[in-house]
Amino acid sequence: MKQLKAFNIVLLTLALGIVSCKTKQADKQQQAQEVTAKPNIIFILADDLGYGDVGFNGQDKIKTPNIDKLAANGMIFTNHYTGSSVCGPSRAVLMTGKHTGHSTVRGNPRWTASGTPVDINAEDVTVAEELKRAGYTTGIVGKWGLAENLADGLPNKQGFDYFYGFNQHSPAHHYYPESIFENEKRITLDGNNPQTKDGQHIHYLITEKATEFIDKNHKEPFFLYLSYTMPHFELTILEKEKEQYKNLGWPKRKMKPGHYRHDEDGHITYAAMVSTMDRDIGNLVKQLENLDVADNTLIVFTSDNGHEYDDLKNEFFNSNGDFKGHKRDLYEGGIHTPFVAYWPNQIKAGSTTHHISAFWDFLPTACELAGIKPSDKIDGISYLPTLLGQNDKQQKHDYLYWEFNEREGPIQAVRQNNWKAVKFDQKPVELYDLNQDISEQNNIADKHPEKAKELLSFINNSRTEHPEFPLVKKTLKKK
Missing domain, CATH: 3.40.720.10 (Alkaline Phosphatase, subunit A)
Structure with a gap:
Protein backbone atom coordinates (compact mmCIF):
# COMPACT_ATOMS: atom_id res chain seq x y z
CA MET A 1 0.00 0.00 0.00
CA LYS A 2 2.83 2.32 0.95
CA GLN A 3 4.52 1.46 -2.34
CA LEU A 4 1.32 2.37 -4.22
CA LYS A 5 1.08 5.70 -2.40
CA ALA A 6 4.69 6.44 -3.14
CA PHE A 7 4.13 5.57 -6.77
CA ASN A 8 1.10 7.90 -6.94
CA ILE A 9 3.10 10.69 -5.36
CA VAL A 10 5.80 10.25 -8.01
CA LEU A 11 3.18 10.32 -10.74
CA LEU A 12 1.58 13.44 -9.26
CA THR A 13 4.96 15.15 -8.98
CA LEU A 14 5.77 14.34 -12.59
CA ALA A 15 2.36 15.58 -13.72
CA LEU A 16 2.74 18.83 -11.81
CA GLY A 17 6.20 19.24 -13.29
CA ILE A 18 4.86 18.75 -16.79
CA VAL A 19 2.02 21.25 -16.16
CA SER A 20 4.47 23.74 -14.66
CA CYS A 21 6.79 23.32 -17.65
CA LYS A 22 3.91 23.79 -20.07
CA THR A 23 2.74 26.86 -18.11
CA LYS A 24 6.20 28.42 -18.30
CA GLN A 25 6.37 27.66 -22.00
CA ALA A 26 2.93 29.20 -22.48
CA ASP A 27 4.02 32.27 -20.51
CA LYS A 28 7.11 32.60 -22.69
CA GLN A 29 5.01 32.20 -25.84
CA GLN A 30 2.56 34.83 -24.58
CA GLN A 31 5.42 37.21 -23.78
CA ALA A 32 6.88 36.61 -27.23
CA GLN A 33 3.47 37.29 -28.78
CA GLU A 34 3.18 40.51 -26.76
CA VAL A 35 6.60 41.66 -27.97
CA THR A 36 5.66 40.80 -31.54
CA ALA A 37 2.35 42.59 -31.13
CA LYS A 38 4.02 45.85 -30.13
CA TYR A 399 -6.65 72.76 -20.63
CA LEU A 400 -3.58 73.16 -22.85
CA TYR A 401 -0.85 75.75 -22.16
CA TRP A 402 1.85 77.45 -24.24
CA GLU A 403 4.37 80.22 -23.73
CA PHE A 404 6.64 81.92 -26.23
CA ASN A 405 9.15 84.73 -25.89
CA GLU A 406 10.65 85.97 -29.13
CA ARG A 407 10.11 89.27 -30.92
CA GLU A 408 6.59 90.21 -29.75
CA GLY A 409 6.84 88.18 -26.57
CA PRO A 410 6.35 87.21 -23.92
CA ILE A 411 3.10 85.60 -25.05
CA GLN A 412 1.09 82.92 -23.26
CA ALA A 413 -1.96 81.00 -24.38
CA VAL A 414 -4.46 78.49 -23.03
CA ARG A 415 -7.11 76.38 -24.69
CA GLN A 416 -9.94 74.92 -22.60
CA ASN A 417 -12.61 73.11 -24.63
CA ASN A 418 -13.95 75.72 -27.07
CA TRP A 419 -12.33 78.62 -25.20
CA LYS A 420 -8.96 80.12 -26.12
CA ALA A 421 -7.08 82.83 -24.22
CA VAL A 422 -4.04 84.71 -25.51
CA LYS A 423 -2.03 87.03 -23.25
CA PHE A 424 0.60 89.46 -24.46
CA ASP A 425 2.96 91.02 -21.92
CA GLN A 426 1.45 93.97 -20.05
CA LYS A 427 -1.79 93.71 -22.04
CA PRO A 428 -5.25 92.48 -21.04
CA VAL A 429 -6.03 88.85 -21.78
CA GLU A 430 -7.82 88.13 -25.06
CA LEU A 431 -10.63 85.57 -25.14
CA TYR A 432 -12.06 83.69 -28.12
CA ASP A 433 -14.79 81.09 -28.60
CA LEU A 434 -13.24 78.79 -31.20
CA ASN A 435 -16.56 77.07 -31.90
CA GLN A 436 -17.93 80.37 -33.15
CA ASP A 437 -14.71 82.14 -34.16
CA ILE A 438 -11.94 79.78 -35.28
CA SER A 439 -10.17 82.74 -36.91
CA GLU A 440 -9.86 84.56 -33.56
CA GLN A 441 -11.24 87.79 -34.94
CA ASN A 442 -13.56 88.73 -32.08
CA ASN A 443 -12.05 89.23 -28.64
CA ILE A 444 -14.97 88.62 -26.27
CA ALA A 445 -13.13 88.97 -22.94
CA ASP A 446 -15.37 91.90 -21.94
CA LYS A 447 -18.52 89.85 -22.64
CA HIS A 448 -17.33 86.85 -20.59
CA PRO A 449 -15.24 88.33 -17.76
CA GLU A 450 -15.51 85.26 -15.52
CA LYS A 451 -14.28 82.90 -18.24
CA ALA A 452 -11.48 85.33 -19.11
CA LYS A 453 -10.52 85.45 -15.43
CA GLU A 454 -10.56 81.65 -15.18
CA LEU A 455 -8.28 81.18 -18.20
CA LEU A 456 -6.00 83.96 -17.01
CA SER A 457 -5.55 82.04 -13.75
CA PHE A 458 -4.43 79.01 -15.79
CA ILE A 459 -1.98 81.22 -17.65
CA ASN A 460 -0.57 82.55 -14.39
CA ASN A 461 -0.24 79.16 -12.72
CA SER A 462 0.93 76.76 -15.43
CA ARG A 463 4.67 77.23 -15.40
CA THR A 464 7.75 76.69 -13.31
CA GLU A 465 10.48 79.30 -13.32
CA HIS A 466 13.45 78.79 -15.63
CA PRO A 467 16.48 81.10 -15.30
CA GLU A 468 17.13 81.09 -19.03
CA PHE A 469 13.50 81.61 -20.03
CA PRO A 470 12.00 84.29 -17.78
CA LEU A 471 8.75 85.83 -18.99
CA VAL A 472 10.19 89.29 -19.50
CA LYS A 473 10.70 91.22 -22.73
CA LYS A 474 13.78 89.97 -24.55
CA THR A 475 16.04 91.27 -27.26
CA LEU A 476 18.07 88.90 -29.37
CA LYS A 477 21.60 88.50 -28.06
CA LYS A 478 24.26 89.22 -30.65
CA LYS A 479 26.82 86.52 -31.32
Missing part, protein backbone atom coordinates in the same frame (compact mmCIF):
# COMPACT_ATOMS: atom_id res chain seq x y z
CA PRO A 39 3.55 48.09 -33.15
CA ASN A 40 6.34 49.82 -34.94
CA ILE A 41 5.99 53.59 -34.55
CA ILE A 42 6.98 56.09 -37.22
CA PHE A 43 6.54 59.76 -36.34
CA ILE A 44 6.97 61.97 -39.42
CA LEU A 45 7.50 65.64 -38.70
CA ALA A 46 7.46 68.27 -41.43
CA ASP A 47 9.18 71.60 -40.77
CA ASP A 48 7.10 74.80 -40.98
CA LEU A 49 4.24 73.14 -42.87
CA GLY A 50 0.95 74.97 -42.38
CA TYR A 51 -2.40 73.47 -41.43
CA GLY A 52 -3.76 74.27 -44.89
CA ASP A 53 -0.76 73.00 -46.87
CA VAL A 54 -2.17 69.48 -47.29
CA GLY A 55 -5.06 68.36 -49.43
CA PHE A 56 -7.04 66.76 -46.62
CA ASN A 57 -7.25 70.19 -44.99
CA GLY A 58 -8.38 71.95 -48.16
CA GLN A 59 -5.19 72.68 -50.11
CA ASP A 60 -6.03 72.90 -53.82
CA LYS A 61 -2.73 74.03 -55.37
CA ILE A 62 -0.07 71.86 -53.75
CA LYS A 63 -0.42 68.15 -54.50
CA THR A 64 -0.15 65.85 -51.46
CA PRO A 65 -1.78 62.59 -52.67
CA ASN A 66 0.17 60.26 -50.39
CA ILE A 67 -0.41 62.20 -47.20
CA ASP A 68 -4.05 62.53 -48.22
CA LYS A 69 -4.18 58.75 -48.70
CA LEU A 70 -2.93 58.28 -45.13
CA ALA A 71 -5.78 60.55 -44.04
CA ALA A 72 -8.35 58.72 -46.16
CA ASN A 73 -7.27 55.38 -44.70
CA GLY A 74 -6.56 56.63 -41.21
CA MET A 75 -7.72 59.25 -38.72
CA ILE A 76 -7.59 63.03 -39.04
CA PHE A 77 -7.20 65.04 -35.85
CA THR A 78 -8.87 68.43 -36.29
CA ASN A 79 -7.75 69.79 -32.92
CA HIS A 80 -4.09 68.83 -32.62
CA TYR A 81 -1.51 71.33 -31.42
CA THR A 82 2.25 71.60 -31.55
CA GLY A 83 4.53 72.11 -28.59
CA SER A 84 5.41 75.66 -29.59
CA SER A 85 5.25 78.07 -32.50
CA VAL A 86 8.92 77.56 -33.35
CA CYS A 87 10.98 74.48 -33.86
CA GLY A 88 13.33 74.00 -30.89
CA PRO A 89 10.88 74.07 -27.99
CA SER A 90 8.24 72.28 -30.04
CA ARG A 91 10.60 69.35 -30.57
CA ALA A 92 11.61 69.33 -26.90
CA VAL A 93 7.95 69.10 -25.90
CA LEU A 94 7.41 66.25 -28.39
CA MET A 95 10.34 64.29 -27.01
CA THR A 96 9.74 64.81 -23.26
CA GLY A 97 5.95 65.00 -22.87
CA LYS A 98 6.20 68.31 -20.99
CA HIS A 99 4.65 71.54 -22.27
CA THR A 100 6.64 74.77 -22.51
CA GLY A 101 5.73 75.80 -18.97
CA HIS A 102 7.70 72.82 -17.65
CA SER A 103 10.11 71.73 -20.39
CA THR A 104 13.85 72.31 -20.31
CA VAL A 105 13.89 74.00 -23.74
CA ARG A 106 11.36 76.84 -24.03
CA GLY A 107 12.82 78.88 -26.86
CA ASN A 108 15.13 78.68 -29.86
CA PRO A 109 18.89 78.67 -29.22
CA ARG A 110 19.68 82.38 -29.19
CA TRP A 111 16.53 83.46 -27.32
CA THR A 112 17.82 82.75 -23.83
CA ALA A 113 18.54 85.16 -21.00
CA SER A 114 22.29 84.61 -21.34
CA GLY A 115 22.40 84.15 -25.10
CA THR A 116 23.79 80.64 -24.57
CA PRO A 117 21.74 77.81 -26.10
CA VAL A 118 19.84 75.47 -23.79
CA ASP A 119 19.52 71.80 -24.76
CA ILE A 120 17.58 68.95 -23.22
CA ASN A 121 19.76 67.39 -20.54
CA ALA A 122 20.65 64.13 -18.85
CA GLU A 123 17.68 64.39 -16.47
CA ASP A 124 15.17 64.67 -19.31
CA VAL A 125 13.48 61.39 -20.20
CA THR A 126 12.68 61.16 -23.89
CA VAL A 127 10.17 59.00 -25.71
CA ALA A 128 13.14 57.12 -27.19
CA GLU A 129 14.44 56.27 -23.73
CA GLU A 130 10.98 55.08 -22.70
CA LEU A 131 10.62 52.86 -25.77
CA LYS A 132 14.09 51.42 -25.25
CA ARG A 133 12.79 50.05 -21.93
CA ALA A 134 10.11 48.23 -23.89
CA GLY A 135 12.56 46.57 -26.27
CA TYR A 136 12.31 48.97 -29.22
CA THR A 137 15.15 49.86 -31.56
CA THR A 138 15.10 53.62 -31.88
CA GLY A 139 16.27 55.96 -34.61
CA ILE A 140 16.03 59.58 -35.65
CA VAL A 141 16.75 60.73 -39.17
CA GLY A 142 16.69 64.43 -40.04
CA LYS A 143 16.51 67.47 -37.78
CA TRP A 144 17.08 66.99 -34.06
CA GLY A 145 17.89 70.58 -33.07
CA LEU A 146 18.22 69.88 -29.33
CA ALA A 147 22.01 69.53 -29.06
CA GLU A 148 23.39 72.98 -29.87
CA ASN A 149 26.22 72.39 -27.41
CA LEU A 150 26.95 68.88 -28.75
CA ALA A 151 26.86 67.48 -25.21
CA ASP A 152 24.12 65.77 -23.17
CA GLY A 153 21.48 66.69 -25.73
CA LEU A 154 22.96 64.45 -28.42
CA PRO A 155 20.38 61.94 -29.71
CA ASN A 156 22.59 58.95 -28.90
CA LYS A 157 22.64 60.15 -25.28
CA GLN A 158 18.86 60.59 -25.29
CA GLY A 159 17.79 57.05 -26.06
CA PHE A 160 18.35 56.82 -29.81
CA ASP A 161 20.29 53.85 -31.15
CA TYR A 162 20.81 55.56 -34.49
CA PHE A 163 21.01 59.17 -35.63
CA TYR A 164 21.59 60.76 -39.01
CA GLY A 165 21.02 64.46 -39.38
CA PHE A 166 21.36 67.87 -37.79
CA ASN A 167 22.11 68.30 -34.10
CA GLN A 168 21.93 72.08 -34.38
CA HIS A 169 19.59 74.61 -35.95
CA SER A 170 21.76 76.78 -38.21
CA PRO A 171 23.25 73.94 -40.29
CA ALA A 172 19.69 72.66 -40.86
CA HIS A 173 18.83 75.97 -42.56
CA HIS A 174 20.68 74.79 -45.65
CA TYR A 175 19.88 71.91 -47.98
CA TYR A 176 23.44 71.49 -49.25
CA PRO A 177 25.34 71.36 -45.93
CA GLU A 178 29.06 70.76 -45.85
CA SER A 179 28.69 68.08 -43.20
CA ILE A 180 26.13 65.98 -41.36
CA PHE A 181 26.20 63.82 -38.23
CA GLU A 182 25.84 60.06 -38.25
CA ASN A 183 25.52 59.06 -34.62
CA GLU A 184 28.19 61.19 -32.90
CA LYS A 185 30.52 61.38 -35.89
CA ARG A 186 30.55 64.40 -38.16
CA ILE A 187 30.68 63.31 -41.80
CA THR A 188 31.88 65.60 -44.58
CA LEU A 189 29.60 65.70 -47.61
CA ASP A 190 32.13 65.98 -50.40
CA GLY A 191 31.24 68.54 -53.03
CA ASN A 192 28.52 70.21 -50.99
CA ASN A 193 28.45 73.99 -50.84
CA PRO A 194 25.54 75.68 -49.04
CA GLN A 195 26.20 79.03 -50.74
CA THR A 196 26.30 77.79 -54.33
CA LYS A 197 23.92 74.88 -53.68
CA ASP A 198 26.28 72.36 -55.25
CA GLY A 199 26.39 68.71 -54.22
CA GLN A 200 23.73 66.48 -52.68
CA HIS A 201 20.40 67.90 -51.50
CA ILE A 202 20.06 66.68 -47.92
CA HIS A 203 16.38 65.71 -48.23
CA TYR A 204 17.26 62.77 -50.45
CA LEU A 205 19.96 61.58 -48.04
CA ILE A 206 17.53 61.83 -45.12
CA THR A 207 15.00 59.74 -47.02
CA GLU A 208 17.66 57.20 -47.96
CA LYS A 209 18.81 56.79 -44.34
CA ALA A 210 15.22 56.40 -43.14
CA THR A 211 14.70 53.65 -45.70
CA GLU A 212 17.90 51.91 -44.57
CA PHE A 213 16.85 52.10 -40.92
CA ILE A 214 13.51 50.42 -41.65
CA ASP A 215 15.15 47.75 -43.81
CA LYS A 216 17.64 46.93 -41.07
CA ASN A 217 15.24 46.94 -38.10
CA HIS A 218 11.81 45.86 -39.34
CA LYS A 219 11.94 42.35 -37.86
CA GLU A 220 11.68 43.66 -34.29
CA PRO A 221 9.68 46.58 -32.86
CA PHE A 222 11.20 49.89 -33.91
CA PHE A 223 10.58 53.60 -33.41
CA LEU A 224 11.61 55.94 -36.21
CA TYR A 225 11.43 59.68 -35.74
CA LEU A 226 11.59 60.93 -39.33
CA SER A 227 12.17 64.64 -38.91
CA TYR A 228 12.21 66.23 -42.35
CA THR A 229 13.65 69.72 -42.84
CA MET A 230 11.24 70.59 -45.66
CA PRO A 231 9.60 72.97 -46.35
CA HIS A 232 11.53 75.21 -43.91
CA PHE A 233 13.35 78.18 -45.42
CA GLU A 234 15.59 78.03 -47.44
CA LEU A 235 13.42 77.32 -50.45
CA THR A 236 15.36 75.15 -52.84
CA ILE A 237 14.76 71.83 -54.60
CA LEU A 238 15.96 70.04 -57.71
CA GLU A 239 14.62 71.46 -60.96
CA LYS A 240 13.05 68.15 -61.95
CA GLU A 241 10.76 68.34 -58.90
CA LYS A 242 9.39 71.70 -60.08
CA GLU A 243 8.20 70.54 -63.50
CA GLN A 244 4.65 69.69 -62.36
CA TYR A 245 4.15 73.27 -61.16
CA LYS A 246 5.59 75.14 -64.11
CA ASN A 247 3.39 76.69 -66.79
CA LEU A 248 0.32 76.81 -64.52
CA GLY A 249 0.01 80.56 -64.80
CA TRP A 250 0.88 81.15 -61.15
CA PRO A 251 2.06 84.65 -60.26
CA LYS A 252 5.76 84.74 -59.55
CA ARG A 253 6.93 85.49 -56.05
CA LYS A 254 10.55 86.42 -56.44
CA MET A 255 12.71 85.31 -53.53
CA LYS A 256 15.84 87.22 -52.59
CA PRO A 257 18.74 85.04 -51.44
CA GLY A 258 20.55 86.05 -48.26
CA HIS A 259 21.25 83.80 -45.30
CA TYR A 260 18.77 81.48 -46.97
CA ARG A 261 19.89 80.63 -50.51
CA HIS A 262 16.42 80.60 -52.01
CA ASP A 263 15.59 79.54 -55.54
CA GLU A 264 14.13 82.47 -57.42
CA ASP A 265 10.47 81.45 -57.84
CA GLY A 266 9.00 80.98 -54.38
CA HIS A 267 5.56 79.56 -55.19
CA ILE A 268 6.82 76.84 -57.52
CA THR A 269 9.69 75.91 -55.21
CA TYR A 270 7.55 75.74 -52.07
CA ALA A 271 4.93 73.56 -53.75
CA ALA A 272 7.60 71.28 -55.20
CA MET A 273 9.26 70.84 -51.82
CA VAL A 274 6.01 69.79 -50.17
CA SER A 275 5.15 67.42 -53.02
CA THR A 276 8.62 65.87 -52.97
CA MET A 277 8.26 65.13 -49.28
CA ASP A 278 4.78 63.72 -49.96
CA ARG A 279 6.09 61.39 -52.66
CA ASP A 280 8.81 60.05 -50.37
CA ILE A 281 6.29 59.43 -47.60
CA GLY A 282 4.31 57.40 -50.13
CA ASN A 283 7.42 55.39 -50.96
CA LEU A 284 7.99 54.73 -47.26
CA VAL A 285 4.47 53.28 -46.94
CA LYS A 286 5.15 51.05 -49.96
CA GLN A 287 8.35 49.89 -48.30
CA LEU A 288 6.45 48.86 -45.18
CA GLU A 289 3.95 46.98 -47.33
CA ASN A 290 6.72 45.19 -49.24
CA LEU A 291 8.33 44.18 -45.95
CA ASP A 292 4.95 42.93 -44.72
CA VAL A 293 5.01 45.15 -41.62
CA ALA A 294 2.52 47.87 -42.65
CA ASP A 295 -0.31 46.32 -40.62
CA ASN A 296 1.81 46.48 -37.48
CA THR A 297 3.07 50.03 -37.94
CA LEU A 298 1.52 53.24 -36.65
CA ILE A 299 2.42 56.23 -38.82
CA VAL A 300 1.84 59.74 -37.50
CA PHE A 301 2.28 62.79 -39.73
CA THR A 302 2.27 66.39 -38.54
CA SER A 303 4.30 69.63 -38.55
CA ASP A 304 6.43 71.27 -35.87
CA ASN A 305 4.63 74.63 -36.00
CA GLY A 306 2.70 76.89 -38.34
CA HIS A 307 3.90 77.94 -41.77
CA GLU A 308 6.32 80.76 -42.51
CA TYR A 309 6.26 81.07 -46.30
CA ASP A 310 2.76 82.16 -47.28
CA ASP A 311 2.46 85.97 -47.14
CA LEU A 312 -0.44 86.81 -44.84
CA LYS A 313 -1.00 90.11 -46.66
CA ASN A 314 -1.16 88.41 -50.04
CA GLU A 315 -1.91 84.74 -49.42
CA PHE A 316 -1.49 82.37 -52.33
CA PHE A 317 -1.62 78.89 -50.82
CA ASN A 318 -3.83 79.76 -47.83
CA SER A 319 -1.33 77.79 -45.76
CA ASN A 320 -2.99 78.56 -42.44
CA GLY A 321 -6.51 77.73 -43.62
CA ASP A 322 -9.05 79.68 -41.58
CA PHE A 323 -6.59 80.41 -38.82
CA LYS A 324 -5.09 83.70 -37.69
CA GLY A 325 -1.33 84.10 -37.73
CA HIS A 326 1.51 81.75 -38.61
CA LYS A 327 4.90 80.69 -37.23
CA ARG A 328 5.86 82.60 -34.05
CA ASP A 329 2.23 83.28 -33.14
CA LEU A 330 0.23 81.65 -30.37
CA TYR A 331 -2.90 82.28 -32.38
CA GLU A 332 -4.17 79.14 -34.09
CA GLY A 333 -2.06 79.69 -37.21
CA GLY A 334 1.13 79.27 -35.21
CA ILE A 335 0.35 76.14 -33.20
CA HIS A 336 -2.63 74.33 -34.80
CA THR A 337 -1.14 72.04 -37.44
CA PRO A 338 -2.18 69.11 -39.66
CA PHE A 339 -2.22 65.73 -37.96
CA VAL A 340 -3.06 62.31 -39.32
CA ALA A 341 -2.59 58.84 -37.83
CA TYR A 342 -2.53 55.70 -39.98
CA TRP A 343 -2.53 52.11 -38.68
CA PRO A 344 -4.21 49.52 -40.94
CA ASN A 345 -6.88 47.38 -39.31
CA GLN A 346 -6.50 49.24 -36.02
CA ILE A 347 -7.51 52.81 -36.85
CA LYS A 348 -10.83 53.10 -38.64
CA ALA A 349 -10.26 54.25 -42.22
CA GLY A 350 -11.67 57.66 -43.06
CA SER A 351 -12.28 58.60 -39.44
CA THR A 352 -12.04 62.06 -37.90
CA THR A 353 -11.70 63.11 -34.30
CA HIS A 354 -12.19 66.48 -32.62
CA HIS A 355 -10.31 65.33 -29.53
CA ILE A 356 -8.09 68.17 -28.29
CA SER A 357 -4.51 66.96 -28.11
CA ALA A 358 -0.95 68.26 -28.34
CA PHE A 359 2.68 67.27 -28.85
CA TRP A 360 3.14 66.45 -25.18
CA ASP A 361 0.61 63.63 -25.61
CA PHE A 362 2.85 61.61 -27.93
CA LEU A 363 5.15 60.22 -25.22
CA PRO A 364 2.37 58.68 -23.11
CA THR A 365 0.69 57.40 -26.28
CA ALA A 366 3.90 55.66 -27.35
CA CYS A 367 4.32 54.25 -23.85
CA GLU A 368 0.80 52.82 -23.84
CA LEU A 369 1.40 51.26 -27.25
CA ALA A 370 4.54 49.64 -25.86
CA GLY A 371 2.81 48.41 -22.71
CA ILE A 372 4.72 50.60 -20.25
CA LYS A 373 4.01 53.66 -18.12
CA PRO A 374 5.96 56.93 -18.39
CA SER A 375 8.81 56.98 -15.90
CA ASP A 376 8.82 60.75 -15.40
CA LYS A 377 6.19 63.31 -14.42
CA ILE A 378 4.68 64.63 -17.65
CA ASP A 379 1.87 66.86 -18.88
CA GLY A 380 0.68 64.53 -21.64
CA ILE A 381 -2.31 62.20 -21.87
CA SER A 382 -2.29 59.18 -24.19
CA TYR A 383 -4.60 59.47 -27.18
CA LEU A 384 -4.42 55.75 -27.93
CA PRO A 385 -8.11 55.23 -26.96
CA THR A 386 -9.07 57.81 -29.60
CA LEU A 387 -6.92 56.06 -32.21
CA LEU A 388 -8.67 52.78 -31.46
CA GLY A 389 -12.14 54.31 -31.51
CA GLN A 390 -12.59 53.86 -27.74
CA ASN A 391 -13.83 57.39 -27.11
CA ASP A 392 -15.51 56.43 -23.83
CA LYS A 393 -12.06 55.56 -22.42
CA GLN A 394 -10.33 58.73 -23.62
CA GLN A 395 -9.11 61.05 -20.89
CA LYS A 396 -9.20 64.76 -21.66
CA HIS A 397 -7.04 67.70 -20.74
CA ASP A 398 -8.43 70.29 -18.36
